[in-house]
Amino acid sequence: MQLVIGNKNYSSWSMRPWVLMKQLGLPFEEVKLRFDFSPGSPFRQAVARLSPAGQVPVLVDDGGHAVWDSLAIIETLAEADAAVWPAERRARARARSVVAEMHSGFSALRSHCPMNIEARLPEVGARVWAEQAAVRGDVGRIEALFAEALQASGGPFLFGSFSAADAMYAPVCMRFVSYALPVSGLTLAYMQRIAAAPGVAAWIADALAEADFFGEDEPYRTARTPHGLSTPHTPHTPHTLAVPGTPETPPG
Ligand SMILES: N[C@@H](CCC(=O)N[C@@H](CS)C(=O)NCC(=O)O)C(=O)O
Numbered sequence: 538m539q540l541v542i543g544n545k546n547y548s549s550w551s552m553r554p555w556v557l558m559k560q561l562g563l564p565f566e567e568v569k570l571r572f573d574f575s576p577g578s579p580f581r582q583a584v585a586r587l588s589p590a591g592q593v594p595v596l597v598d599d600g601g602h603a604v605w606d607s608l609a610i611i612e613t614l615a616e617a618d619a620a621v622w623p624a625e626r627r628a629r630a631r632a633r634s635v636v637a638e639m640h641s642g643f644s645a646l647r648s649h650c651p652m653n654i655e656a657r658l659p660e661v662g663a664r665v666w667a668e669q670a671a672v673r674g675d676v677g678r679i680e681a682l683f684a685e686a687l688q689a690s691g692g693p694f695l696f697g698s699f700s701a702a703d704a705m706y707a708p709v710c711m712r713f714v715s716y717a718l719p720v721s722g723l724t725l726a727y728m729q730r731i732a733a734a735p736g737v738a739a740w741i742a743d744a745l746a747e748a749d750f751f752g753e754d755e756p757y758r759t760a761r762t763p764h765g766l767s768t769p770h771t772p773h774t775p776h777t778l779a780v781p782g783t784p785e786t787p788p789g
Pocket residue numbers: 543547548549550551574591592593594605606607608640
């Protein structure tokens with residue numbers, strides 16, 4: 538089984554099935570294609586051989602059969618491992634709902650705060666927060682669904698143990714950190730648990746070790762900041778999650 542992905546610093550859709558497979562212990566070979574969306578690029582050519590949709594992630598089984606789109610990959614994984622979704626019927630239905638909501642929505646947050654794990658852009662986040670009501674709306678809805686799921690399940694993850702829902706929202710947590718969006722203590726504590734989950738921590742460490750600067754996903758910078766580049770990469774410690782005005786809450 539292969540999972541074809543893009544740059545770990547930027548590719549939020551690739552992150553979702555990757556962290557889910559790691560968290561569930563599903564074996565796979567990672568095939569990473571460096572982002573280059575120009576026509577005929579090695580990225581374009583390699584993806585076109587696998588998927589008519591032309592996007593990553595793509596899951597390729599041992600017979601060479603490809604499944605594309607993060608949600609289709611998640612459902613394919615669920616056929617092999619029931620732990621992808623919560624066991625209880627209503628929780629499973631709710632998890633599917635919030636996963637679908639992420640897959641088809643939150644376009645304001647996604648466009649104004651593109652995933653950029655390595656970046657720390659609190660000033661940009663403050664400006665976006667002040668100017669973009671739709672981003673505030675997206676974050677409010679996400680915080681509400683986090684709170685509802687965590688309250689119903691008792692945590693530590695949205696539906697108890699790590700599921701597709703947590704994988705789907707892991708890149709959102711990365712955005713909240715990079716742009717220092719002003720979220721609640723409950724959300725911060727969940728973000729810390731997400732960042733510390735071994736599969737997520739491994740993805741973050743790999744993202745920080747990358748050196749690529751991909752302009753199409755960098756509306757706010759012209760170069761990557763130095764940390765994690767020129768110096769040897771040190772083991773990842775969970776992000777500093779302190780957001781101005783919001784008390785840092787320990788995991789729990
Ligand atoms: N709906 C798709 C979205 C995938 C997607 O947008 N992938 C990006 C990288 S994160 C990509 O391959 N972009 C290349 C392009 O759109 O040409 C999914 O859920 O997998």
